[in-house]
Amino acid sequence: MAELTARSAQLGRETAVPATLSGGEPVAVTHLRELALAAYREAPWPSSSRDEDWRRTPQVDRLDPASFRPLEGPSWELGQPPATPGGSEGPVLELGAALSADPARWAPLLGSVAPPGLRKLVALNTVLFHDGALVQVPRGQRVPAPIRLRHRVGEGQVAFPRTLVVLEEGAEATILEEWVSEDPGPSLMVPVTEVILGRGARLTHLLSQRLGEGGVLQSTLRARQLDGSSYKVGFALLGGLWGKSYLEVELAGEGSEFRSAGLCVGHGAQHFDVQTLQDHLARGAVSDLLYRAAVAERSRSVFAGLIRVEEGAQKTNAYVQNRNLLLSPEAKADSNPTLEILANDVRCTHGTAAGRIDDEQLFYCQSRGITREEARRLVVEGFFADVVDSFPEGELRQEAGGWVLSALDGLARSGALSSHPG
Amino acid sequence: MPDLLEIQGLEVEVEGKRILQGVDLTVPTGEVHALMGPNGAGKTSLGYAVMGHPKYQVVGGDVRWKGESVLGTPPEQRARRGLFLSLQYPTAIPGVTTANFLRSALKGLGKELPARDFLKMVREQLALLKMDQAFLSRYINDNFSGGEKKRMEIVQLAVLRPEMAILDETDSGLDVDALRTVAEGVNRVRSSGMGVLIITHYQRILEYITPDRVHVMAAGRVIASGGAELVSDIERTGYDPLLRAAGIEEAEAAGAVSG
Ligand SMILES: Nc1ncnc2c1ncn2[C@@H]1O[C@H](COP(=O)(O)OP(=O)(O)OP(=O)(O)O)[C@@H](O)[C@H]1O
Numbered sequence: 001m002a003e004l005t006a007r008s009a010q011l012g013r014e015t016a017v018p019a020t021l022s023g024g025e026p027v028a029v030t031h032l033r034e035l036a037l038a039a040y041r042e043a044p045w046p047s048s049s050r051d052e053d054w055r056r057t058p059q060v061d062r063l064d065p066a067s068f069r070p071l072e073g074p075s076w077e078l079g080q081p082p083a084t085p086g087g088s089e090g091p092v093l094e095l096g097a098a099l100s101a102d103p104a105r106w107a108p109l110l111g112s113v114a115p116p117g118l119r120k121l122v123a124l125n126t127v128l129f130h131d132g133a134l135v136q137v138p139r140g141q142r143v144p145a146p147i148r149l150r151h152r153v154g155e156g157q158v159a160f161p162r163t164l165v166v167l168e169e170g171a172e173a174t175i176l177e178e179w180v181s182e183d184p185g186p187s188l189m190v191p192v193t194e195v196i197l198g199r200g201a202r203l204t205h206l207l208s209q210r211l212g213e214g215g216v217l218q219s220t221l222r223a224r225q226l227d228g229s230s231y232k233v234g235f236a237l238l239g240g241l242w243g244k245s246y247l248e249v250e251l252a253g254e255g256s257e258f259r260s261a262g263l264c265v266g267h268g269a270q271h272f273d274v275q276t277l278q279d280h281l282a283r284g285a286v287s288d289l290l291y292r293a294a295v296a297e298r299s300r301s302v303f304a305g306l307i308r309v310e311e312g313a314q315k316t317n318a319y320v321q322n323r324n325l326l327l328s329p330e331a332k333a334d335s336n337p338t339l340e341i342l343a344n345d346v347r348c349t350h351g352t353a354a355g356r357i358d359d360e361q362l363f364y365c366q367s368r369g370i371t372r373e374e375a376r377r378l379v380v381e382g383f384f385a386d387v388v389d390s391f392p393e394g395e396l397r398q399e400a401g402g403w404v405l406s407a408l409d410g411l412a413r414s415g416a417l418s419s420h421p422g
Numbered sequence: 423m424p425d426l427l428e429i430q431g432l433e434v435e436v437e438g439k440r441i442l443q444g445v446d447l448t449v450p451t452g453e454v455h456a457l458m459g460p461n462g463a464g465k466t467s468l469g470y471a472v473m474g475h476p477k478y479q480v481v482g483g484d485v486r487w488k489g490e491s492v493l494g495t496p497p498e499q500r501a502r503r504g505l506f507l508s509l510q511y512p513t514a515i516p517g518v519t520t521a522n523f524l525r526s527a528l529k530g531l532g533k534e535l536p537a538r539d540f541l542k543m544v545r546e547q548l549a550l551l552k553m554d555q556a557f558l559s560r561y562i563n564d565n566f567s568g569g570e571k572k573r574m575e576i577v578q579l580a581v582l583r584p585e586m587a588i589l590d591e592t593d594s595g596l597d598v599d600a601l602r603t604v605a606e607g608v609n610r611v612r613s614s615g616m617g618v619l620i621i622t623h624y625q626r627i628l629e630y631i632t633p634d635r636v637h638v639m640a641a642g643r644v645i646a647s648g649g650a651e652l653v654s655d656i657e658r659t660g661y662d663p664l665l666r667a668a669g670i671e672e673a674e675a676a677g678a679v680s681g
C-alpha cells in the first residue's frame with residue numbers, strides 16, 4: 001500500500017516509479033523497465049502542436065497521468081474459461097507467473113514487438129504494468145472457444161493492461177479483448193497488446209472499447225506476423241470521452257495476411273483518434289483495413305492509416321479504407337489514408353469518404369411506416385453492417401451487433417438521431 | 423362516406439420550381455385508377471407529394487384521405503393511415519437487410535408479428551413473386567436488378583397490406599412473365615378491397631388490372647379523365663389530340679412549366 005502511494009505520488013509526465021510484477025519479477029523484466037523508464041524520461045509529452053500524430057487531438061496536451069490513481073487489483077480477468085487444448089493450464093497465463101517459471105522463453109518476447117521506445121505511452125505502460133495476460137497456443141493446436149479478456153478501470157484510476165499473445169506455428173485462436181469501465185467518472189486506460197504469430201498461425205482478435213463517459217483510452221496493439229499467418233482484427237470504439245488507438249501490424253513473413261474491420265460511434269463531445277499501420281516487410285503479403293465512423297452531435301473522428309511497403313516486399317496487395325457518416329452539422333471526421341511504397345511490383349489502394357444520411361433513404365423508410373428517427377437508426381446500423389459481418393459468425397458477431405445497437409440506443413436517448421431534419 | 427383519396431387543386435414546388443399546377447383527382451374506396459401522361463408530366467411528383475416527400479412542397483390545394491387533410495403530416499403517418507407508394511426507382515439501403523427493413527416497417531405500422539410468423543409470411547410472399555429466399559438476407563434493393571426491385575415493391579405491398587397503393591411505373595422494366603407475376607401480386611392484395619392508383623406508360627398492365635377510371639396528366643395537371651377506353655385511344659393516337667384539346671404545346675407537356 002505504501003509502495004503504491006509512493007508510485008502514485010511520482011507518476012507524472014516526466015517520470016514514474018517502476019512497478020514490480022505481482023508474484024515476483026525476473027531480472028530480464030527489471031531490465032526492460034529500466035529501459036522503459038529511460039525512454040519515458042527522455043520522450044517529451046505528446047503535443048498537438050509539435051507531433052504530427054497528435055495534430056488533431058489536442059486533448060493530449062491536457063492529459064496528465066498524475067491526476068489518476070494507479071489501479072491496485074488485477075488489470076485483467078478471464079471470461080468463461082476456454083476449453084484447454086493439450087496442456088492442463090490452458091492458453092491464458094498470468095504474465096508474471098509465466099515469466100518467473102520460464103524467463104528464458106518469455107522475457108525476450110515481452111517488449112519485442114512494441115518496444116518501450118516506440119512511444120511515450122508505450123514506455124509508460126512498460127514501466128508501470130504490475131500484471132498481465134499471456135495467451136500462448138502451442139504449435140499446431142487450436143483453441144476452440146473464444147478467449148475473453150476483460151480489462152477494467154474504475155473512477156479516478158489509471159490502468160496499464162499488458163497482454164502478450166504468442167501463437168506458435170500453425171496454432172489457431174480467437175481472442176476478445178474488452179476495455180470497459182462501469183463508472184461514468186474520469187479514468188485512464190493505457191493498454192499495450194503485443195501479438196506474435198508463427199508460421200501459418202491464425203488469430204482472430206476482437207477489441208471492444210466501452211469505457212464510461214469520462215474514460216480516456218490510450219491503446220497500442222502491435223503485431224508481428226510470420227510466413228503464411230493470418231491475422232483478423234475487428235474493433236469497436238463506443239465509449240469514453242476521448243482516446244487514441246494505434247493498430248500496427250508488421251507483415252514480416254511471406255504470404256501473410258492481415259484483415260481488419262473497425263467501427264466507432266460518437267456522440268456528445270466524444271473524440272476518437274485511430275492510427276493504423278500496415279507494414280509490409282515481406283513478399284506476397286495481403287492486408288486490408290476498413291474503418292467506419294459515425295459521428296453525431298459535436299463528436300469527432302480522426303483517422304490516419306498508413307500502408308508502408310518496404311523495398312523487398314514485392315507482390316504486396318494492400319488496401320486501406322475509411323468511411324465516415326456525419327450525423328450532425330457540428331460533427332467532424334478527418335481522414336488521412338496514405339501510402340509509402342518502396343517496392344515496384346505491388347497493388348496498393350486507399351479510399352476515403354464522408355457523407356451524410358441520404359434523404360431518399362429516409363423517405364423510403366418513412367413511406368413504409370418507419371419513423372424518421374427509427375429510419376436514421378436503421379441507416380446507421382446498415383452503415384456498419386459489413387464491419388459487424390466481418391466478425392466470426394455466431395456469438396461474437398451477435399455480441400458485436402449488440403454493441404452497435406446499444407450505442408445507437410445511446411444516440412437515440414440523447415436525441416442525436418432526431419434533432420437534424422434534412 | 424368520403425372518398426378514399428381526394429386530390430384537390432394540388433400545387434407543388436420543388437426548390438422553388440412549380441411542378442404541379444393544380445391537380446384534381448379522386449380515387450373512391452376499392453377502385454382502380456390509372457394515371458398516364460407524357461414523360462415529365464408530373465406523375466411521379468404527384469405520388470411523392472401525396473406520400474409527403476419533404477422535397478415536394480405543397481403550395482396550394484389539398485390532399486384528403488378519408489375526408490381528412492394529410493398535409494403537414496410526415497410520410498410515416500400517412501403510411502400508418504393506409505397509404506403506400508411503390509417507387510419508380512426504389513431506393514437501395516446498403517447494410518439493411520430486406521428482413522430487417524420489413525420488420526421495422528411492420529413495427530412502425532403497428533402490425534408487428536412474432537418472429538416465426540413474420541418469416542413465414544415474407545417467405546410466402548417472396549415465393550409468390552417468384553423471388554429467391556436469399557433476398558431476405560440481402561440488403562434492400564442493393565444491387566437488385568431493375569425487375570427485382572419492382573417485384574420487391576410488390577412483396578412489400580403484400581406484407582404491409584395498405585388500404586391504397588400508388589404504383590409508380592411498377593410495370594416498367596419487367597419481362598412478360600414478371601409483369602404477370604407482379605399484376606397477380608397486386609390483384610391478390612386488391613381482393614381485400616384496396617384502392618389502386620396505377621401510374622403507367624403501357625396498356626399491358628391494365629389488361630391484368632382493369633382500371634375503373636383513367637386520368638391523363640400533362641404539364642403538371644390532369645387534362646383528361648375517362649373510362650378504360652381512353653387507354654386504347656392513347657395507344658392508337660398518342661397524347662397529341664388530348665394535348666391539343668387542352669391547349670398544351672408539345673414542348674410544354676414534357677417538363678414542367680415554370681411558375
Ligand atoms: N426533385 C426534383 N428536382 C428538380 N426537378 C424535378 C424534381 N422532381 C421532378 N422534377 C421535374 O418535375 C417535372 C415532373 O417530373 P416527374 O418525375 O413528376 O414526371 P413524370 O410524369 O413522372 O415523368 P416520367 O414519365 O418520365 O416518369 C420534370 O420536369 C422533372 O424534371
Ligand SMILES: [Mg+2]
Binds near residue numbers: 465466467590
Ligand atoms: Mg415518373
